[in-house]
Structures are given as structure tokens and as C-alpha cells.
Amino acid sequence: MRIDRIDVYRVAMPLVTPFRTAFADDTAIESVLVRMEGDGLFGWGEGAPNLPTYSPESAAGAFVTIRQYLAPRLVGRDIASGEELQALLAPIKGNRFAKAALDLAWWDLEARRRGMPLWRLLGGKGPDVMVGADFGVQDTIDELLALVAGAVADGFARIKLKFRPGWDVDMVAAVRGAFPDATIHVDCNSGFTLADTPMFEKLDAFNLAMIEQPLAHDDLVDHAELARRIATPICLDESVTSVDKARKAIDLGIVGYINIKNGRVGGLTNAVAIHDYCRAAGIPCWVGGMLESAVGSRHNLALATLDNFLYPADVFVSKRFYDPDLAGREVVHSAPSTLTAPETPGCGSEPIAERLEAMTVEHVEIRP
Ligand SMILES: [Mg+2]
The missing domain is CATH 3.30.390.10 (Enolase-like, N-terminal domain)
Known part of the structure; x- marks a missing residue:
């Protein structure tokens, strides 16, 4: 064309x-x-x-x-x-x-x-995608606990907590104490160094599903060292920008999971290639997002229909961040913790x- x-x-x-x-x-x-x-x-x-x-x-x-x-x-x-x-x-x-x-x-x-709907063109297994809840840093632990309680009551399949110095182990202890059975992980957005290893060792007590991108945004070597010293699986986000980086992360024994974002890896072409590489290597993936409009979210949703996305995605309903959304056909839940890719041709939204x-x-x- x-x-x-x-x-x-x-x-x-x-x-x-x-x-x-x-x-x-x-x-x-x-x-x-x-x-x-x-x-x-x-x-x-x-x-x-x-x-x-x-x-x-x-x-x-x-x-x-x-x-x-x-x-x-x-x-x-x-x-x-x-x-x-x-x-x-x-x-x-x-x-x-x-x-x-x-x-x-x-x-x-x-x-x-x-x-064709984009998700079918990509080879998706079906239109329904499990999604999680994601909470940034709040003013108080009580505010966070109230938000998590709402997400658990709404039936979200997992909870992701942003994690930064000062909003760290005590915060996780409070959430885990209140919700002993919830699937929870933390996202560090590259905010720590290997000097924080003792703190990450403490997190092993809280049965987290994973620790997302604990160390520098472009690092693999220090993550490999941290992976040897903690039991909680590491998920790389920022560090995996290509199939080649995914291969190195897997070969270094770092990853329990890889988060794949269309934007971070240069688009759907590369996102699908990383997904396929991880599937062959036996590494489960999940789809992340960057607070896109409904246009980007629809693309993320289409990607998330592929079969090696085995952990709930960070794709959100439009109203979670934008009211109104820049794009029409705003993203809404089709069931608790579920979004459904549309059957209309293309990604399904436009500005x-x-x-x-x-x-x-x-x-x-x-x-x-
Ligand atoms: Mg992340």
C-alpha cells in the first residue's frame, strides 16, 4: 500500500x-x-x-x-x-x-x-483481555488501602502498586496485611540501585507476583545480580526495547516476566516479535501502557489478545485518566477486570x- x-x-x-x-x-x-x-x-x-x-x-x-x-x-x-x-x-x-x-x-x-479488526489481523486468540488495577503514590496509606479495597471489590484480577523511595516496604506491608490473598506486584520505574538490595530482600516476605523494573532504565547487568539475590520474580519493562534486549535478559536469567509496551519497543511489529520470542523461550508476558488516549489503548488491547500475554494487562478504561478522552469509542469494561477488543475494522478508535x-x-x- x-x-x-x-x-x-x-x-x-x-x-x-x-x-x-x-x-x-x-x-x-x-x-x-x-x-x-x-x-x-x-x-x-x-x-x-x-x-x-x-x-x-x-x-x-x-x-x-x-x-x-x-x-x-x-x-x-x-x-x-x-x-x-x-x-x-x-x-x-x-x-x-x-x-x-x-x-x-x-x-x-x-x-x-x-x-478486519486489528486484533484478528495480529492473530489474537479472542477479543477478551484480562486487565489489572494500577495505583500511583497516594497522600496516605489509608487512601491507598481504600482504592485497593475498591479494586478488589470490583473484581480486578491483580493490583499494581507504584513504588518509590519513601513509598516502599511499609506501604507493601500495609496492603499485603489488608489483602492477604490478592495478586499484587510493585512497579519501581527504575527508581533504585543495587545498593537497595537489602530492601528488595525484605519484599520477598510479601508474596508479590513480581517486582517490575527495580533498577536503571537501560540496565541488564545489575538486574542479573539482583535476580540472584532475591526470590521474587523480576519483570523488566524499561530495559527491554527490542527482541535483542529480550534475548539478553532471558539469557542472563533476569526475568520471570517481560512487560511489552508498543511505544517502548517501536510499535506493534516489534511488540509481536518480542511476544513470539518470549513464548518460544517459555517467558510469560503482559501488556503495559503509557496513559495513551483511546487510540493507543485500542492498539494495546489488540496486542494483548495474543496468547502469551498471561498476566493481566495495564490497559485502562478511558475515564480512569481522561474525561473526555481525545478519541471517540472510549474504552469501557465489558466485565469486571475485562476489556473487549472491538469487531470494527482497524484498532477501533480515532480522535x-x-x-x-x-x-x-x-x-x-x-x-x-
Ligand atoms: Mg512499568
């Missing part, structure tokens, strides 16, 4: 409430949306790096990179597969969120061209024009 035009939007999406993690308190999320046109159809993609606190990328940087370096490599070209698209972008190093926005737009466009206009910081159109 020939790519005739690419539109790039940098947007700022106001959050319902601030989101606090190991590195920041966010009141709005910056994201980049791509509209790709070909064969008289269009598809939408999204890369949501926000600020350069999760990874080295930012939405502002991704916008420039797509405009200057990536989109010009694609417009006017015939692109028959995700692998072809990635090969055209390969001379540009890194910049995976920027590449993801284009890769996802291509997949949405391809699914629409074939008249609502007036909301996109209101949230756009900058926009550019690229033609051959």
Missing part, C-alpha cells in the same frame, strides 16, 4: 487527577498521534512518551523526529508489511516511541484496508476532531 500523506499531532491531554510515579507528578500527558493515509483510507497511531522521565524520549522530541527524519522515509513509498516499515526506519537509531506512532498507524490502516484541535500543541502535514 502506498503511503500518500502523514499528519503528526503533538497533544497535551489533561488528566482527571495527577499521576504520581517514581519520577514525576503529572497533571497532563503529552502524546504524539499520527494519521497515515493510503489507498484512499487512513489509520491512526500513537506514541506517548510524555516527558523524558520514563525513557530518554519526549513527546516534543518525537514530534520533531517524526517530522524531520522518520515520516519523510515513508511517504510516497509502497509498504507491504510492518517489517518493511521498520526496515525503512532502521537507519534512525532509537526513537522508539516516534517509530511506534508510525508503525501503529500503518497497522490500523492495513487492518482497515482489509476490513474526535474538535477534541484533537483543542488538545493539539503542534501539527504538521507531510506529503511526498
Whole structure:
């Protein structure tokens, strides 16, 4: 399919409430949306790096990179597969969120061209996806306990707790004490070092499903050392940016799980490849997200239908973060802890024009 035009939007999406993690308190999320046109159809993609606190990328940087370096490599070209698209972008190093926005737009466009739901095009096992609840840092432990109680009562299959210095072992002890049987894990967002090993050893007492990305965002070697010293499985998120990194993490004996995010790995093409590699290696995966609009969330949901995603996903209903969502066909629960990928062609959501206009910081159109 020939790519005739690419539109790039940098947007700022106001959050319902601030989101606090190991590195920041966010009141709005910056994201980049791509509209790709070909064969008289269009598809939408999204890369949501926000600020350069999760990874080295930012939405502002991704916008420039797509405009200057990536989109010009694609417009006017015939692109028959995700692998072809990635090969055209390969001379540009890194910049995976920027590449993801284009890769996802291509997949949405391809699914629409074939008249197929994206999840079926990817080879999903069925439309229903188990999802978890995810809680950032709260002002008090009691506030967190009330939120967890709500999620447990709502039937969420697992609870993820953001974990940062000062909001650490005592917080986990309180939650585990109140909910002895819940499936719980912590996400450290690379906020610690090997010097914190004694603290991680204490976490072994709380029967956590996993500790997500305890050490530096680009590290494998120290994670391998930590994995030798604790019993709780480690899940890598930030550190796994490619199939090659997944291979190294598995060979080093680090991972009990790998979290796969479309944005972090450069799009669906690479996300599926990492999923397939992990399946062959016997490593279970789960799908993460970056507080995308419904466009990105629908892509995450389509990915999560693949069969080696064996732990509940971080895909959320729109109202959890945005009211209104930038995109229409907002994501809603189909059952407790369940989201259902739609049967409509493509990913199933696209921006609502007036909301996109209101949230756009900058926009550019690229033609051959
Ligand atoms: Mg994470």
C-alpha cells in the first residue's frame, strides 16, 4: 500500500487527577498521534512518551523526529508489511516511541484496508483481555488501602502498586496485611540501585507476583545480580526495547516476566516479535501502557489478545485518566477486570476532531 500523506499531532491531554510515579507528578500527558493515509483510507497511531522521565524520549522530541527524519522515509513509498516499515526506519537509531506512532498507524490502516479488526489481523486468540488495577503514590496509606479495597471489590484480577523511595516496604506491608490473598506486584520505574538490595530482600516476605523494573532504565547487568539475590520474580519493562534486549535478559536469567509496551519497543511489529520470542523461550508476558488516549489503548488491547500475554494487562478504561478522552469509542469494561477488543475494522478508535484541535500543541502535514 502506498503511503500518500502523514499528519503528526503533538497533544497535551489533561488528566482527571495527577499521576504520581517514581519520577514525576503529572497533571497532563503529552502524546504524539499520527494519521497515515493510503489507498484512499487512513489509520491512526500513537506514541506517548510524555516527558523524558520514563525513557530518554519526549513527546516534543518525537514530534520533531517524526517530522524531520522518520515520516519523510515513508511517504510516497509502497509498504507491504510492518517489517518493511521498520526496515525503512532502521537507519534512525532509537526513537522508539516516534517509530511506534508510525508503525501503529500503518497497522490500523492495513487492518482497515482489509476490513478486519486489528486484533484478528495480529492473530489474537479472542477479543477478551484480562486487565489489572494500577495505583500511583497516594497522600496516605489509608487512601491507598481504600482504592485497593475498591479494586478488589470490583473484581480486578491483580493490583499494581507504584513504588518509590519513601513509598516502599511499609506501604507493601500495609496492603499485603489488608489483602492477604490478592495478586499484587510493585512497579519501581527504575527508581533504585543495587545498593537497595537489602530492601528488595525484605519484599520477598510479601508474596508479590513480581517486582517490575527495580533498577536503571537501560540496565541488564545489575538486574542479573539482583535476580540472584532475591526470590521474587523480576519483570523488566524499561530495559527491554527490542527482541535483542529480550534475548539478553532471558539469557542472563533476569526475568520471570517481560512487560511489552508498543511505544517502548517501536510499535506493534516489534511488540509481536518480542511476544513470539518470549513464548518460544517459555517467558510469560503482559501488556503495559503509557496513559495513551483511546487510540493507543485500542492498539494495546489488540496486542494483548495474543496468547502469551498471561498476566493481566495495564490497559485502562478511558475515564480512569481522561474525561473526555481525545478519541471517540472510549474504552469501557465489558466485565469486571475485562476489556473487549472491538469487531470494527482497524484498532477501533480515532480522535474526535474538535477534541484533537483543542488538545493539539503542534501539527504538521507531510506529503511526498
Ligand atoms: Mg512499568
